[in-house]
Amino acid sequence: MGLKEKILVKSLWVFHISAGSCNNCDIEILDCLTPRFDIERFGMQLIGSIRHADVLLVTGAMNKKSAPILKDLYEQAPKPCFVVAVGTCPCSQHMFKDSYNTISSLDAIIPVDVYIPGCPPKPEAIIAGIAKLINKLTNDKR
Amino acid sequence: MSKKKIIPIGPYHPLQEEPEFFKLIVEGEKVVELEIEIGYNHRGIEKLAENKHWDQVTFVVERICGICSTSHPFAYVLAVEDLLGMQPPQRASYIRMIIDELQRIHSHLLWLGLAGHFIGYNTIWMWAWKAREPILDLFELISGNRQHYAMMKIGGVRKDIDPQNYQAIRKTIKELYPTLKMFEKVVKDDPVIMKRTKGVGVLTKEYAISFGALGPTARASGVNIDVRKDDPYALYDKIDWSVVVLTDGDIYAKILLRILECLESSSIILKCLESLDRIPKGEIETEVFDIPAGEGIGRVEAPRGECFHYVRSDGTNRPVRHKIRAPSFMNVATNLVTVCGYTISDAAITLAAVDPCYCCTERGAVFSKSGKKILTGEELIKLSIEKTEKLKRLYQKQNKFNFQNKNI
Missing domain, CATH: 1.10.645.10 (Cytochrome-c3 Hydrogenase, chain B)
Structure with missing residues (x-):
């Protein structure tokens, strides 16, 4: 583990991108911040600018209009930047696979570190996913 | 009169949960016009x-x-x-x-x-x-x-x-x-x-x-x-x-x-x-x-x-x-x-x-003309403008309707 990652895992700042989702994963991500789940106690914070982000939470089935912008956003993020696919749509396109406007799953566009399937995943699952990312970064085999 | 400036909001902006694009056209602090662009969520x-x-x-x-x-x-x-x-x-x-x-x-x-x-x-x-x-x-x-x-x-x-x-x-x-x-x-x-x-x-x-x-x-x-x-x-x-x-x-x-x-x-x-x-x-x-x-x-x-x-x-x-x-x-x-x-x-x-x-909101409509050409958004807008102009001319001729821009 490099020095950068070692510092990062103490306080991951997350940026949320909705690339053509149905809003459910988005509100579940926001739900993680509100009193019942409150991920800010783990040092995670939802931030407003991509240039401060350590983790991108991507939701939704990529469509032809949002995919190029998503790629741009990933290029603007400071590296190392970790990508989490939240929901079944970015993982495997869900039921939008045959649609004329969706392109591919997320990993064909940008590299993905953690997949959180579910329609929508519960806030507990999202928190567990981020915790797995931290485990992955610290090479913890738990 | 002060100069008009454009403030873009979106498509990915901390204010919004969803991707959408607003163009605020401002004069100083005051918003004078708004343009809305959607389509980042269309899934067919x-x-x-x-x-x-x-x-x-x-x-x-x-x-x-x-x-x-x-x-x-x-x-x-x-x-x-x-x-x-x-x-x-x-x-x-x-x-x-x-x-x-x-x-x-x-x-x-x-x-x-x-x-x-x-x-x-x-x-x-x-x-x-x-x-x-x-x-x-x-x-x-x-x-x-x-x-x-x-x-x-x-x-x-x-x-x-x-x-x-x-x-x-x-x-x-x-x-x-x-x-x-x-x-x-x-x-x-x-x-x-x-x-x-x-x-x-x-x-x-x-x-x-x-x-x-x-x-x-x-x-x-x-x-x-x-x-x-x-x-x-x-x-x-x-x-x-x-x-x-x-x-x-x-x-x-x-x-x-x-x-x-x-x-x-x-x-x-x-x-x-x-x-x-x-x-x-x-x-x-x-x-x-x-x-x-x-x-x-x-x-x-x-x-x-x-x-x-x-x-x-x-x-x-x-x-x-x-x-x-x-x-x-x-x-x-x-x-x-x-x-x-x-x-x-x-x-x-x-x-x-x-x-x-x-x-x-994001329902799309694709129009097929003579079974071959599919019109793009710009072409559709052009067609729409042409139709409005045509109607304007028609009504102005008949003096039945006064098409003045209400500037909304």
């Missing part, structure tokens, strides 16, 4: 629905929107039931109403929290979302999922509500009541909320009607429009309730109206439970075998306004055409008048005040 649901079996479509339309995720399947099953000319069992109708009203409370509280967030009042965000959690627990108890309940089915509902759970629902609703009353008091008392929202982003009744605004956006402007009263579906006509209408049309009225609607919804739920108590436990669905050729419509009052579904069948196991009209499409257009004339800092809350839902 109507076309997908035409390739699915009648039962599968219920799940596809559920994924149109996550917040009002029972309104779309509800409207769809009503459309198919209209096609079949059948009525679901009484018990199923009451269960549908309970789910619909619970969802209304959850959606309005969610919006209230986001509205608090947009005016920089994060306390309201946290409080409202905390109050919303017990409702999600109820959904998990009834349907097994926090969001996307999958309760609707052609001919009835997929799951029954266990009579043992009535008490849990009653308890949650009764516990929520003081919280909602507290929110009402906070909004009426707090000087900061008053200053930020009173008289800001006013949508007059005339504009609300001319833009075809629906739901809370129209009702806050004094337009008494509610599908549940105007064209009752399910069993809304069997239950005593009233439509909340406010007249100011500003953001303050929109906030207050949604809180009052939550209170109204909770009383509807309690009345539905009373009726369920009287009905013996029994059938929750009528079995449907074949769907004949024909067409049907379904209208449902979603938390944001009237949601409309149209289906056409040719007797096979798939719909030939499925048309969806979501309320946000009309409501988002009202931003064109509500944002202009106020400062940039008010734009955030004003743009959010209609409770926009872009994932619902």
Whole structure:
């Protein structure tokens, strides 16, 4: 583990991108911040600018209009930047696979570190996913 | 005269939950014009629905929107039931109403929290979302999922509500009541909320009607429009309730109206439970075998306004055409008048005040000309401009109509 990652895992700042989702994963991500789940106690914070982000939470089935912008956003993020696919749509396109406007799953566009399937995943699952990312970064085999 | 400048908001902006693009054209601090660009959420649901079996479509339309995720399947099953000319069992109708009203409370509280967030009042965000959690627990108890309940089915509902759970629902609703009353008091008392929202982003009744605004956006402007009263579906006509209408049309009225609607919804739920108590436990669905050729419509009052579904069948196991009209499409257009004339800092809350839902709105239309050429958006706009010009010339010749730009 490099020095950068070692510092990062103490306080991951997350940026949320909705690339053509149905809003459910988005509100579940926001739900993680509100009193019942409150991920800010783990040092995670939802931030407003991509240039401060350590983790991108991507939701939704990529469509032809949002995919190029998503790629741009990933290029603007400071590296190392970790990508989490939240929901079944970015993982495997869900039921939008045959649609004329969706392109591919997320990993064909940008590299993905953690997949959180579910329609929508519960806030507990999202928190567990981020915790797995931290485990992955610290090479913890738990 | 000062120079005009453009402030872009979006498509990915911390203000927004969803991708959409606004161009604010400003003179100094004042917003003079607004351009809206959507399309980042389009997934081609109507076309997908035409390739699915009648039962599968219920799940596809559920994924149109996550917040009002029972309104779309509800409207769809009503459309198919209209096609079949059948009525679901009484018990199923009451269960549908309970789910619909619970969802209304959850959606309005969610919006209230986001509205608090947009005016920089994060306390309201946290409080409202905390109050919303017990409702999600109820959904998990009834349907097994926090969001996307999958309760609707052609001919009835997929799951029954266990009579043992009535008490849990009653308890949650009764516990929520003081919280909602507290929110009402906070909004009426707090000087900061008053200053930020009173008289800001006013949508007059005339504009609300001319833009075809629906739901809370129209009702806050004094337009008494509610599908549940105007064209009752399910069993809304069997239950005593009233439509909340406010007249100011500003953001303050929109906030207050949604809180009052939550209170109204909770009383509807309690009345539905009373009726369920009287009905013996029994059938929750009528079995449907074949769907004949024909067409049907379904209208449902979603938390944001009237949601409309149209289906056409040719007797096979798939719909030939499925048309969806979501309320946000009309409501988002009202931003064109509500944002202009106020400062940039008010734009955030004003743009959010209609409770926009872009994932619902983004229906696409591709026109095929002579079976070969498919027109792009720009070409379509060019065609549209040409048509308007043509009409202008025609009417100017006849002197019947004066086409002056009203500059909205």
